[in-house]
Amino acid sequence: MCSMSMPQAAVAGLEPGFRGVICASFGLTGDTAGYDPGAQPRHELHFDAATPAALAGLRSALERSNVGVRLVLSGPPAEIRAAAALAADCGLLDEEVTLLEALAGPRVIYCPHCHTTTIMQGDGAEVECQGCATTLAVTDHFSRRMGAYLGYSAYAEEAS
Amino acid sequence: MTITALQSSVHPAVEGGLRLQVTNISAQTDSISSITLVDPSGGRLPSYVPGSHLVVQYGSGVNAYSLTGSGNAPSEYIISVLRVDEGAGGSIAMHQLEVGDLVFVSYPRSAFAPVSNASHHLLVAAGIGITPILSHARAASDRGTTSSLIYVYRPGAGAHVDEARELMGSALTECGDRNSFQKVLTEQLTTQSLGTHLYVCGPVDFMDSVLNQARELGWSQARLHSEAFGAAELDDGEPFTVNLVRSGVKLDVPAGVSLLETLEKAGKTIPNMCRKGICGECVLPVLRGTPQHRDLYLTDEEKASNTTMMCCVSRSEDPELELDL
Numbered sequence: 001m002c003s004m005s006m007p008q009a010a011v012a013g014l015e016p017g018f019r020g021v022i023c024a025s026f027g028l029t030g031d032t033a034g035y036d037p038g039a040q041p042r043h044e045l046h047f048d049a050a051t052p053a054a055l056a057g058l059r060s061a062l063e064r065s066n067v068g069v070r071l072v073l074s075g076p077p078a079e080i081r082a083a084a085a086l087a088a089d090c091g092l093l094d095e096e097v098t099l100l101e102a103l104a105g106p107r108v109i110y111c112p113h114c115h116t117t118t119i120m121q122g123d124g125a126e127v128e129c130q131g132c133a134t135t136l137a138v139t140d141h142f143s144r145r146m147g148a149y150l151g152y153s154a155y156a157e158e159a160s
Numbered sequence: 161m162t163i164t165a166l167q168s169s170v171h172p173a174v175e176g177g178l179r180l181q182v183t184n185i186s187a188q189t190d191s192i193s194s195i196t197l198v199d200p201s202g203g204r205l206p207s208y209v210p211g212s213h214l215v216v217q218y219g220s221g222v223n224a225y226s227l228t229g230s231g232n233a234p235s236e237y238i239i240s241v242l243r244v245d246e247g248a249g250g251s252i253a254m255h256q257l258e259v260g261d262l263v264f265v266s267y268p269r270s271a272f273a274p275v276s277n278a279s280h281h282l283l284v285a286a287g288i289g290i291t292p293i294l295s296h297a298r299a300a301s302d303r304g305t306t307s308s309l310i311y312v313y314r315p316g317a318g319a320h321v322d323e324a325r326e327l328m329g330s331a332l333t334e335c336g337d338r339n340s341f342q343k344v345l346t347e348q349l350t351t352q353s354l355g356t357h358l359y360v361c362g363p364v365d366f367m368d369s370v371l372n373q374a375r376e377l378g379w380s381q382a383r384l385h386s387e388a389f390g391a392a393e394l395d396d397g398e399p400f401t402v403n404l405v406r407s408g409v410k411l412d413v414p415a416g417v418s419l420l421e422t423l424e425k426a427g428k429t430i431p432n433m434c435r436k437g438i439c440g441e442c443v444l445p446v447l448r449g450t451p452q453h454r455d456l457y458l459t460d461e462e463k464a465s466n467t468t469m470m471c472c473v474s475r476s477e478d479p480e481l482e483l484d485l
Contacts, residue, residue, distance in 0.1 A: 017351060019378050067352040068378025091279055091355030093382045 010057030011064050014043050019068035022061055024083060026050060026075030029102040035072050050082035058083055062090040072098045076105030078119060081147035088145065109138055110148040117148050126154055170264050173215045173222045173433045173441075177266040178205070180237065182257050188240055188319035192288060193255055194228070197237045197263065205234050208268035210299035211292045211359070211387065214239060215266035215433060218253035224434060225254075226291035226361075226387070227268060228320065230298035237265070240319050242288040271439075272359070272387040274299060279355025281307035282348060284370055286362030290320050292387055293361050297327055307331065310348065312341050312362070345370065349377045359385045364456070388438050388456045397452070400476035404428075404485040405447055419444075419471040428485065430471060437473035444471050449481035 020041030023032035027049060045061065047054035062069070071087050073080040080099055087097050109118045109127050116131030120138065129136050129151070136151030143150065184196035199205055208231040213224045216239070225239035241254040257263070272292055274281060281300050285293040290311060300307040308331040311324055315336050324332055333348075335341035349358075358379065360370045367386045374384055396416035402423075403410050413422045420442055423430050432442035437455030446469050453463040455470035462468060469481075 019350065062354060065354065066350065067354060067356050067383065068350070069354070070378070091353070093380055095380045095382055 008060075010045055010061045014061055014064055016064055018043060018061075018065040021070045021072060022065065023072045024058060024074075026054075026073070026079035026083070027102075029105075030075030030079070030100075032072050032074045032100065035074075035098070035100065037070070037072070040070070047079075050079040055082065055086050058086060059090060062087060062092065070096050070098070072100065074100035074102075076102045078106050078108045078147070081108070081142075081144070083147075085145055085147040094144075107138070108146075108148040109136055109151040110143065110146055111136055111151055113153060117146070118151075127151065169220075171217045171220065171222045172431070174217045174264045174266045177215070177264060179262055180205075180265055182259050182261045182263065183236070185257065185259060189317050191243045191317070192240055192319040193243075194238055194240045194319075195254065195257060197239070197265065198235065200262070205237055206267060207231055207233055209270035209273045210295045211272035211274065212268040212270045212295070213272075213292070214268055216250075216254065217264040218250045221248060221250055222433065223248075223250035223254070224269075224439070226295065228291050228294045228298075230302045231268070231295060232299070232302055237268075240288065240291050242319075272361070272385060274359070275357045275385070277355075278305065278357040280353060280357075281305060282352060282356055282358045283307055283309040284312075284345070284358065284360040284362075285309065286312040286366045287314075287317070288319065289360075289362035289366075289387075290318070290324070291361075293359065294320050294324065294327075296359055297324070301327060308348070309333070310335065310341065310344055312336075312338075312366075345373065346377075349374055349379065357383050357385060359387075361387045364388055394454055394473055397475040400478070401480045402476075403480060403482045405482055406485055413475070418473065419469075419475065423471065423485075432472060435472040437470050440470065442470055442472045443468050445484040447482040447484050450477040451475070451481065452477045 020043060021037035022043045023035060024045040025032050026047050071092055073083050080101060084097055084099060107120050109120050111129040111131055111134065113134055114132035118127055118130045120127040125138055127136050127138060135154045137154040139150045141150040180197035181200040182195060183198050186194050188194055208227060210231050212231060213226045214237060215222050215224050225241060228238050228240060241251050243255050244251045274296055281296060283293045283296055297307055297309055309324060309328050310333045312335045333344050335344060358374055360367050371384055371386060399414050401410055401412055411422050411426055413419050420430055420432060430442050433439045438457060440457040446467055450466050451469035452475045454473045457470055
């Protein structure tokens with residue numbers, strides 16, 4: 001298992017039409033070694049983070065695969081939720097994806113005012129949007145499509 | 161207008177529906193005819209979801225038939241009917257219709273819808289099962305989604321073959337026997353890209369075989385879509401007793417008589433349609449006892465929970481069942 005960032009690297013050794021299990025781990029906490037896919041062929045991937053390059057690599061691997069493939073994702077919530085959103089976009093269904101979520105980790109907050117996402121450390125109730133500097137109140141409403149929690153302008157109703 | 165004269169009353173399953181006129185009947189094969197229905201006042205008919213069916217009244221009974229169009233702003237509804245000589249009489253009555261006859265039909269009902277975000281539809285049809293599949297193929301073509309079709313029919317007995325060829329081109333594979341079909345199916349099931357969903361319609365054993373193979377090859381249940389139109393022949397079953405708790409009545413259900421028929425004879429009105437364990441209309445709540453589930457409607461989990469049953473086909477494992485009725 002080696003660290004990769006290029007799409008070509010992610011599909012190295014992956015036969016076209018793969019229908020086994022793709023195990024992708026993220027960051028330091030990601031570990032799919034304990035996952036037993038049974039007799040299915042297994043393709044291992046490791047990424048430091050769910051960067052655009054890493055997600056492009058995962059997309060190449062999924063696009064090379066056929067119906068029947070399963071995906072196992074392990075690591076911090078923000079990373080594997082981004083990967084799960086990508087998998088859904090590629091046509092994988094919820095029941096075909098297994099999430100091995102690390103218990104703690106940063107969250108991704110979506111700003112509906114400027115449509116950017118902000119990574120939030122810790123478990124506070126507010127975060128400043130990195131796109132428009134609005135102070136966002138963080139909700140529990142999670143979008144699987146975006147892999148992010150919904151935020152909203154925290155003080156919109158106060159006179160300024 | 162022979163049929164209209166026989167329709168003394170409107171069946172509950174088509175009540176509040178449409179009254180349509182037959183404008184064309186064309187023979188697809190020796191035993192399959194296509195029937196075109198329009199609004200006699202010339203209006204446009206309600207759109208429908210691809211794979212929908214229409215409940216059509218014949219005499220005092222009703223039957224469900226798949227619509228073959230794409231469903232988008234239709235000016236006519238076309239159904240294709242296979243004549244089944246040993247059936248309940250519906251298909252024979254349909255084959256006796258003439259141009260100009262008026263029939264009572266329900267609004268289209270959707271129970272076999274396409275998945276809207278699928279990137280490809282793998283369609284599999286056997287025999288008269290082509291009818292809803294053709295609807296899917298037309299809708300996919302209209303919407304610009306790709307589809308491929310495997311169509312199994314006995315030589316000379318295939319309905320809509322020319323339409324399928326024109327619509328699908330090289331994406332159509334025609335099979336005349338089980339062996340060639342097996343080969344094509346296995347090849348197709350192992351080479352689909354990730355956004356593909358499978359839709360199958362045909363005889364029950366045919367669909368079971370296709371769905372089982374798909375599952376064995378790693379297709380998850382959510383990718384598999386099927387529409388049953390013919391239930392397997394069921395045996396007469398053992399006699400049992402039902403205790404209708406709210407009514408305070410006990411009824412004996414003899415072998416060879418369904419629970420639905422027994423309840424109807426006792427004056428109960430149970431909503432029902434297909435009477436074959438397919439449509440799910442005649443569901444009843446079970447309070448105590450283990451039903452012998454013989455329907456195709458409830459999921460395995462629902463069957464295992466033993467809290468509901470389809471009274472048209474299902475019976476009882478225990479000597480007595482308690483129903484919330």
